[in-house]
Amino acid sequence: MTFLHQVLVVAVKDLRAEMRTKEAINASFAFALVVLLLFSFAFDPDSESSKEIAGGLLWIVFAFAGTLVLNRSFARELPNDCLDALVAAPIPGSALYLGKAIANYLLVMAMELVSLPVFSIFNNVTRPVTAQLWPIIGVLALGTWGLTVIGTIFSALTVNIRLREVMLPMLTYPIMVPALMSAMRLTTDLVAGKPFGPDDFTWLKMLVGFDVIYTAASVALVETVLVG
């Protein structure tokens, strides 16, 4: 079986299991909506200054709600000791990791694509968002991959340790700072309706670079994390 096929088998397994229980995805959706609501109380959505921070707010929502999905990623393998069976199977650790990362990615993107219209409505930015919809989704896609890649490897790292739910965000967010910064910057500019300038290209390169570097690092180190 080819590597790609192995990755897909793992991804499909995770997605199927998640769709049966919907634990992570429901929690993630609900959390995102609640936080968006709270933000609209904290910041007056009609003022001009809040349009400046809208992009940043969106990514805070995504980072926090995304962590709920990412935490489940390897944690779902703990009951019944399923992780043992996956590690024992003749698939490379990187296939297991990438399969889970892809499944997580799809779940987190789903949460984001639902949150985006809600965010646009709450913050009265429906017009600019619709005008720049595809670039915004592009930024979502790139930024979410960074979040997923880091979150999935750290989910493997923290699966067996104390205070897992606290450790995962604590470890992930500082590492994510450059990617979150780039994504926030790009999203804010797009939502504000600014055309894509040379500055934005630098942020885009930063985001892509981050994604590539950390995907490579995670794939290289996943076997050490799984087997020791």
Add this chain to the structure above:
Amino acid sequence: MTAVSIEGVWKFYGDYPALRNIQLTAESGACLALIGRNGAGKTTLLRTIAGFSRPGKGSIKILGTEPRQTETRSKLGFIGHGISVYDELSALENLTLFAKLYNLPDPQKSALEWLERTGLERVRNGLVREFSRGMRQRLAVARAFLHEPSVLLLDEPFTALDDRAIAVLQRLLREALAAGKTIVMSTHQLREALELASHVALLNRGQVAFHGPCTPEMVADPGYVYARYGETS
């Protein structure tokens, strides 16, 4: 041909040696019963052989190759303390998943075949979380045997099985041994294990206190090995 060869293996937790200079072999077709008190290192040893963790010193060879190599893993079957199947998936989905991961030519067919052999074909579409304990254990056995492994590593497989599951497992193990497969099995259920075992190894505080063929005295009085080679206290 030596199926499992453990040479000079030490396993450390920090500086503490959980396994000390383990020297054991199991020939093809042998059934090695690992006995010992709780905390002696049976589970640690089995998991190290299976490749879940690396030994600090020494080497392990399964059918001549390292445990973590891909081809070795296809020939290894493991049953640990957990059943290692997913509660949210059905019995058939679980077995098909593992059949695919183990590169079986017709995953669905193999899955169905093993559901029959473990008496679970009627509940094949049932979710595992709805199964009784005995059914879950039979599914775990099906998962381990699915890819026809040459070497089976079982950690206390008879513990907490109901009689139907015990009967299924014993039958499957006997068939495997008759087909020349190798079994290394840790156990507390001395009688069921010693009936199948060709060899016995006693682990005491991370060391091999005894290793030899299984004799009729041992089967007749399972406490014999402990009394003779283990600790009296």
Add this chain to the structure above:
Amino acid sequence: MRDKIVITMGVIALAILVWNINTIAQLPEETNQGVVFKIIFFHVPMAITAMIASFVALITSVLFLITRNFKFDAIAVASTEVGLAFLAGNLITGSIWGRQIWGIWWTWDARLTSALVCWLLYAGYLMLRHAIEEPTQRATFAAVFSIFAFIDVPIVIFSIKWWRTQHPQPVFWAGGSFPPDWTTHFLWNMLAMALVGAVMVMVRLTQEESQRELDSLRRMAHAM
């Protein structure tokens, strides 16, 4: 033997520091910023020592993963802790400086922000270690995280610098000139800081090794 080396290094470091501080105090005050500019003699060496510490942590983490020798794990944790201490010193001196010059305790200038993010990163390393009881797993996972953290350091520094050029804020180092004859004192202080750092690492190393021995003795006692 090792104790003698540590004590000697400590004494030398202290001597250099005391002598240097005396000299620095006597240097003329900087034109625009006055006495407080001299904090640069501590602020920057602390940052450099912290960077060296994080690099040492990376190398020893990689070496641990390759050799599985716990000596490397001990150096990695000691180095990270000492680096964190120095980085905290960097943040505090930066904050004091800002309070004196700009009247604010904190601003999101590029360097302070990067330092803060790196501090959080390595604090995460220590939190991870605290959360894992079993020593081999702790050392392995900490080493993996240390590698991830170190990869992030240059990315963080660059991205925050880029962010701040888009959003200029009070930049702490603007408007201060560094006379060339001050460079010698700066380098002496740098040496002293590095020595202090090395002493702290070695002391911590001894403590870590004792801890490991205690841990394994405890396990052995439980196994009886």
